[in-house]
Amino acid sequence: MFVDHAVIYVKGGNGGNGIVSWRREKYVPRGGPAGGDGGRGGDVVLVVDEGLRTLVDFRYQRHFKAKSGEPGGPANRHGANGEDLVVKVPPGTVVRDRDTGEWLGDLVHPGDRLVVARGGRGGRGNAHFANSVRKAPEIAEKGEPGEERTIELELRVLADVGLVGYPSVGKSTLLRAMTRAEPKIGAYPFTTLHPELGVVELSEGRSFVMADLPGLIEGAHEGRGLGHQFLRHVERTRVLVHVIDMAAVDGRDPVEDYRVIEEELARYRAELADRPRIVAANKMDLPDAEEHLARFRAAYPHLEVYPISGVTHQGLQPLAERLYQLVDMTPEPASREAEVADATARKVYRLAEEEPIKIYREDGIFVVEHPEIEKLVQMTNFDQYDAVKRFQRIMKSRGVDDALRAHGAQDGDVIRIGDMVFDFVD
Known part of the structure; x- marks a missing residue:
């Protein structure tokens, strides 16, 4: 069966969690924090296989998820990185983000590779948070979630x-x-x-x-x-x-x-x-x-x-x-998208202003939207007291507390950031 169009979901592996651990050795008093970092999640990678001539395989499998990283270990041991997931496609495959229409790549020659979903970085263990003031931090990050997206594959036959x-x-x-x-x-x-x-x-x-x-x-x-x-x-x-x-x-x-x-x-x-x-x-x-x-x-x-x-x-x-x-x-003719991408690559980019924090009210709940703050929520372990205090410090330093007050938030109001819901404490 010849199939020249497919839509698939891809997700990079999540980063492994960092851990809270302490150095425990005989004759080493106050050994200090020794929690290792989590491993990086694997990427989802499209690779050209010259033996393929159709996208028919994607009729039967449409979800592709790479392996997550392993959690860190004691004694500062780094967790293993997640294995990349290699997905084979035929020569002549054009790849786009289905939701945004963004052109991602044009895979033509055998062995061409394209990362379509990157794995998340591993969370840091408590050894990373020690300093001269806080010598015994009870804090470790969760792993960063892997990138996910829906992509569109389009096959254009390669012929002379x-x-x-x-x-x-x-x-x-x-x-x-x-x-x-x-x-x-x-x-x-x-x-x-x-x-x-x-x-x-x-x-x-x-x-x-x-x-x-x-x-x-x-x-x-x-x-x-x-x-x-x-x-x-x-x-x-x-x-x-x-x-x-x-x-x-x-x-x-x-x-x-x-x-x-x-x-x-x-x-x-x-x-x-x-x-x-x-x-x-x-x-x-x-x-x-x-x-x-x-x-x-x-x-x-x-x-x-x-x-x-x-x-x-x-x-x-x-x-x-x-x-x-x-x-x-x-x-060999270049694809229309490759020409556009090449022209884009030659543009000069200037540092843009940081994306502003978006706050609005929905059904009585104050919603905060900002990619970095949402990622912070995902990587914070709210079961750890030190992690909660760190989260509060970052929210204050980024101006989120003041922005909420400016939008009318008062003590006891409900705040939502991503999937996390909590009470506002003034």
Whole structure:
């Protein structure tokens, strides 16, 4: 089954908790704090596997969580880091954050890696909180939660040559004649519902990959027919081959067919107009094909046209030789998102002001929103007296107490930060 789109949930491992522990050795009085730090959580990493050709595996597994870090140990022992979770994807996979639409990466070559959910750092043990004033701190951090998000995977087939054209013009027959591929062929529109790949071998060391792409119809750039499911795969091909039914078997007009297909490609992505292309005038073994070919050449005198027949194999060798030349001289096209990301990487960034603390009232409860303060709540162990006092000091130093008073909070009012609910003490 060919699947070229998937949505999955990924979560990095949580950091391991730091611990409260003391140095307990004979002849070492007042050994001091010795609680170790927790280990870092594992990352979720996408890795290109050249043996994969589809996203079908993500139909059956859609949740991926990396291992959490281990808690720290006594005697300042650091907890083990969580193991990364490696998720294999096929070459040509584009990754986006589904909720924000942010482009995350374009995985093309075997071995390419992309971290899509980072693991949380380990919590610090009580040895980290000792100082000249507080020599025996009863405090240790919880591990930081791992990053989580829902991502969208989109597969764009990697091929040197893409066959484009209306349904039933003979693209699948041509692919089978030029390669060892066995595409499904039928006498009805949209026989090909997904890309089929094959390798054209000319001689020792001379070959290229050809893709039979699903048939276009007018309005495809707006999603009609197979629409964007087809057009996303065109972006990856170096050379385009217009397969035209030059015998007009179904009453089609070869001249008009070429015009409409070119218009659909340009409307989808203007850069496709610069992609090398040639015309394969198919079905030349049928009556009236020569007459239509003469009219087609007159309408488009600037085009390279190769009269062929996918059934009789007429003209396939010259077509293959010319395609190899074009592939050899044409660089691999960059994806639209990669170009945007590259331009973004060259921007100069300046230090932005710290994000303000957001406070509002909801159902009688004062809600505090700020990413760093919410993370502080998640990593504080409220069962430890010293940890609670530290939390209170940080809230005061960050101005949260004053901000709550400014919003009308009074002694005994309920405050919520993240999942934590507590009373305000003035």
